Amino acid sequence: MAALTLRPVRPAMPADDAGLAELDRSTWSTLHAVLPRPVPPYDPFFEEGHQPEDFLVAEAEREDGPVGIAGYIRLVPPTPLASNAHVRQIRGLAVAPWARGAGVGRTLLRAAFAEARAQGANRITLRVLAHNDPARALxxxxxxVVEGVLPGEFFLNGRYVDDVCMGRSLGPA
Structure with a gap:
């Protein structure tokens, strides 16, 4: 693997639509996806409910190539309720195959923690499929920590898969 130089994580911009859509398609896997594999014609990446302001983007420069989008993380309020406005939820994390093993996922998580704190949150949650051992370890x-399990929540590839709810404190906002 060629060496990578990570750039600072930044907010997504509308111009990232095509690059993020391609990244999303290239990382589709039954390890984490509960929706079927996307097929052409492809929908835009940014659409109602998935706006650029919900995403943070990691870019990296490869020793042997140009700067590219190495990954993204989607960070949103879990509900529109004022009673849980102190919580942010990760609803998507993807790392390009060429950038795996270089700390991109960890960098995106830490950027999401900082962004959630900047938005006034003191707690962050996510959901992950039980068989996604690499993500759960990260x-x-x-x-x-695991805060709950929804047994057999999804039927994927001919078997039932648990949905694992995880969370952590961010400390005072």
Whole structure:
């Protein structure tokens, strides 16, 4: 693998639509996806409910190539209710195959923690499929704990898969 130089994580911009859509398609896997594999014609990446302001983007420069989008994380309020406005939820994390193993996922998580705090949150949550061991290990290493399990919540590839709810404190906002 060629060496990567990560750039500072930044907010997504409307111009990232095509690059993020391609990243999303290239990382589709039954390890984490509950929706079927996307097929042409493809929908835009940004649409109602998925706006640029919901995403943070990691870019990296490869030793052997140009700067590219190495990953993204989607961070949103879990509901529109004022009673849980102190919580942010991760609803998507993707790392390009060429950038895996370089710390992009961890960098995006830490950027999401900082952004959530900047938005006034003191808690962050996510959901992950039980069989996604690499993601669960990453989340645990960053302080997430299992807070609940929805047994057999999804039927994927001919078997029932648990949905694991994880969370962690961000400390005072």
């Amino acid at each position: 989340y645990a290493s960053e302080g997430f």
